[in-house]
Amino acid sequence: MKEEYVLELENIRKEYPGVVALKDVTLRLKKGEILALIGENGAGKSTLIKTCSGAVVPTSGKIKVNGKTFSRMTPQLASENGIAIIYQEFNNVGELSVAENLFLGHPIKKGIVIDKKAMEAESIEAFKQLNIDINPKELMKNLTVGYQQMVEIAKAIHQNANVLIMDEPSAPLTSKEVKSMFEVVRLLKSKGVSIIYISHRLEEIFALSDRIEVIRDGEYIDTLITKDANVDQLIKLMVGREMTQVYPERPDYTDFSETVLELHDVCGNGVKNINFKVHKGEVLGLGGLVGAGRTETAELIFGAAEKTSGKIIFKGKEINPKSPREAIDIGIALVPEDRKRHGALLGTSINHNINMPIYERISKFSVINTAIEKGNSEKYKKEMNIKAPNLDQLVKNLSGGNQQKVILAKCLAANSELIILDEPTRGIDVGAKFEIYKLINDLVANGKAVLMISSEMEELIGMSDRVVVLAEGLVTGVLEKDEVDADKIMMFASAVADKEE
Ligand SMILES: Nc1ncnc2c1ncn2[C@@H]1O[C@H](COP(=O)(O)OP(=O)(O)OP(=O)(O)O)[C@@H](O)[C@H]1O
Ligand SMILES: [Mg+2]
Structure with missing residues (x-):
């Protein structure tokens, strides 16, 4: 019997100036399964899943939803076809209430007036279905990141999503919050929702997924059945080489x-x-x-x-x-936890970001010594394997993990x-x-x-x-x-x- 897929991404290619982010990647999602998508920073995970909402338009390739073929998606099409995405940096409005966030873009109206009461009542229902308890009147910004994420999930489900895509949902959560999120994800699976789950934490992949797709450098590598896979194998598929140690040796220094x-x-x-x-x-x-x-x-x-x-x-x-x-x-240098808020100047280059703390030191009469500047950022780009075509690439165009490497490099550069x-x-x-x-x-x-x-x-x-x-x-x-x-x-x-x- 032919396997039924709810979502098929076929030979997706995405080119940016100087970067081929995806090279003919294929991904197939079955009904009611949790498919993990893994790969190194910059492998193309976020880019791939963004094609499902039209946030990224593929250079070539096809997207099939329940057998219907699209050459590109739009947010409207995605929502009509039951696809919801929770992005790596999710977008909610802190100044609005939980209920208003849940109904963002399609509020319940009584005539021409927004019906807050009805929205609040329906929010409570939506949370109940997920066994969670959140006050719909609370301002979004007052919730912990964990609860904010629950609202995102509730929103997706409330819009009748049957495909839920989650891009590193656990990264900002506490271990307790991760547990409750897992419960919700498993509940959704039991209701027949299909899920794509992206994470760098392999223990989560093993705890949650049915199958695992690995991509590397924008290329499809392999898909494994989770219960037949092991950690070493996954690491090898992701990084393309054997990695036996996780922590490098350091001489025991006790003085x-x-x-x-x-x-x-x-x-x-x-x-x-x-x-x-x-x-x-x-x-x-x-x-x-x-x-x-x-x-x-x-x-x-x-x-x-x-x-x-x-x-x-x-x-x-x-x-x-x-x-x-x-x-x-x-x-004293500090690499902050909340890198989105305190970290990088997203609109400027890798080079500029890394050298920011030392410009005074490497300038003479306000003229920057560009050789030192360049050498410095080259060094970190190489040592940390920052994935970018060159040092002039804007930080906002880097993958999430590579942005973090730039921030780390910047702090280290301060010496x-x-x-x-x-x-x-x-x-x-x-x-x-x-x-x-x-x-x-x-x-x-x-x-x-x-x-x-x-x-x-x-x-x-x-x-x-x-x-x-x-x-x-x-x-x-x-x-x-x-x-x-x-x-x-x-x-x-x-x-x-x-x-x-
Ligand atoms: N707007 C853009 N312009 C240029 N290059 C881009 C753009 N968006 C993404 N890229 C590049 O595409 C590649 C894939 O990035 P993507 O964000 O999909 O990686 P990822 O697998 O999600 O990584 P991470 O684990 O770090 O989140 C990277 O090399 C990135 O720099
Ligand atoms: Mg990503």
Whole structure:
């Protein structure tokens, strides 16, 4: 019997000036299945799925929905044919209520007036179907990212989507939120909805999908049945070579005699009495659950928030940076967690972004030394494998993961003494992660100090010399290298009750 597909992308090709993003890629989605789409940063995943809504118009190829053939889609056609997409950077309106967001573009009207009550009532129904509980009157911006995403899913389902495409939906979520999102996705599958799921986290792919399609460099590579696949095999298909190690070796360096940063009873920005030290040559991991105060602590050190009391000592001197600029000038860099808001200048080139913090240093009488400028960005483009035709490419035209690499490069280029990394590999593919870990190791080998916030337990354990654990704004544990393990970190991460007086 011929297999029934609800969606078929056939020989999709997409060319941009200087880049062939997709080279005749085919993808077939069966009814009621979860198909994972995986590949390295810049492989073409987002571009491929955007052809389903017309956000990207293919240079050639065909799109079949329930057997009907289209050479290109439009948002209207997609919605008429039951296709909904949740984008990597989803688009909701923070100033509107949840209900208004759910009905964005097609509000319920009574005559010519928008019927808020009816929309709210219907929102409640829609959430009920997904077993979630969200107040439809709440402003969208007041919801956690997890709930915002649930609203996006509810919106898709409410529009009667039978194909739901999710582009890295888990990247901004806490592990608890990921669990509830999985429940909703499984519920939808049981109702016959077909799902395309994109993620760099292979454990999610194994937990959720029925089949896995791998693409590499814009080319179709293979499709596997999930239960017959294994991690090593997937990594090899994605990166095109064997990768046996995830964490590069670093010589055990234990001479942490020189302190770079000391926090003494630092309070403010939601944290209390924070004490820890980061040494020259050390990667200090900062662990804890989301909301524990890790980013908040980083902001205090970086001058992005003001402390109310306590002392921050940097290279032996007390500092009180009033702004990130001040912090950068004294030798502190920070790669922010929320890269969309604080990260890159999207409308300018890779070259410009990477060199931004050092223009003063590499200029003489306002003339930039372009050789240094270019050499610098060439170096990072190569080391981090930033995928772009050249350094003049605008950052907004890069894939999500490659934008992050540019931001990381920018912070490293500043050549700071202390580098704070907030979730440095979120949204980054396995191969590039390895390169970033090598860069972190090089930094500390060259006498820098690194403070690394990570919610990925393995990364925290794999990269840190010591780990400080926070919970609800307090330091709950400090683990030396030989004590660092997942159980202990988890224990301290949830150990608040005993600490609070
Ligand atoms: N508007 C554009 N102009 C030029 N090149 C583009 C444009 N949009 C995408 N590209 C290029 O197409 C390629 C595929 O990008 P895409 O965003 O699909 O990757 P991805 O697989 O989703 O990666 P990630 O995992 O990082 O999100 C990249 O090389 C990207 O730079
Ligand atoms: Mg993408």
